């Protein structure tokens with residue numbers, strides 16, 4: 001980054017919360033004052049060294065940051081192409097990157113004089129991370145979760161309850177992430193005087209995508225510095241992240257977006273097939289639309305309503321992307337790929353057997369793509385993958401549905 005070239009972040013988003021033609025605030029007028037209050041409180045606190053000092057204390061002690069970068073030596077050797085490295089967000093307390101912005105929102109809520117945090121959750125990772133932050137900061141917590149996900153993720157539900165959160169079951173629509181999001185946002189509209197909505201990803205109306213990106217940016221800032229020191233001052237050629245709303249992706253991209261030579265890869269879930277309803281590959285198959293209060297790219301049916309989605313990873317089953325991801329895609333800054341459920345399972349098993357790491361099914365999408373990319377690139381190139389979370393939550397599901405004999409034997 002040269003000192004006289006302005007950083008990408010100086011102009012993104014614009015004053016109205018737009019990233020190019022995406023973003024903005026398309027929520028009911030009764031929420032306007034709450035969103036303005038949030039934006040102005042955040043602008044103030046974001047500049048305050050005390051706020052960052054307090055946040056950093058929690059990042060180190062409660063979360064366990066910084067998380068390391070690790071070389072995937074065994075799989076890199078098996079593949080015989082580019083070298084793969086992982087940023088170990090799976091080592092965060094509660095097991096995923098989501099806590100990076102949950103502790104930020106909890107601290108914001110505290111400073112704004114709010115007494116409660118509200119959010120939705122898909123796989124339960126965001127709910128557990130937020131309930132953890134709420135417990136630490138002494139805030140009430142209300143988590144909206146689809147009934148299908150509640151059935152699939154019972155241990156996360158138990159954790160949230162132990163941490164003192166109220167889990168609200170959602171039975172509308174597909175009873176999954178999008179429906180939980182709608183339900184949580186409605187609860188926020190009703191309770192915004194004393195509650196703050198701690199959204200699960202870099203989505204929603206302005207200023208949510210910006211706040212989530214900024215809090216997740218710790219991943220990329222650390223990763224850039226760590227990579228430079230591991231490799232004697234060179235950057236990776238490729239940075240890879242899975243994308244639902246784009247919080248872990250924007251987090252790691254933050255460290256490299258001002259470096260045009262670093263290719264940023266966005267990996268989407270291709271689910272069971274490329275037929276609408278069978279996947280959640282929004283950038284690959286969606287078109288411009290409005291979802292959860294922002295203009296973005298949305299997977300839609302012919303009549304414009306959001307399409308049903310499917311992915312083996314609950315945390316990726318979302319029919320949209322955050323507005324900044326939509327803009328970066330349209331601007332040609334992202335390289336997009338989609339990975340099927342089957343490839344995800346193979347990678348999940350392969351990571352466990354050959355690297356001793358059980359990745360979240362969400363993160364296994366990014367790893368599966370990295371393996372594919374590595375096989376096509378020379379050994380002089382380096383691929384940095386954001387390993388967004390650990391797979392403990394997925395072990396039961398995988399063991400029930402797949403035979404371990406299906407495991408690739410590449411030793």
Ligand SMILES: *Cc1c(COP(=O)(O)O)cnc(C)c1O
Nearest residue numbers: 201244245246247248315362389
């Ligand atoms: C929620 C989740 C994701 C997807 O969300 P993004 O906002 O797109 O990052 C990815 N990985 C894990 C482990 C998750 O829990």
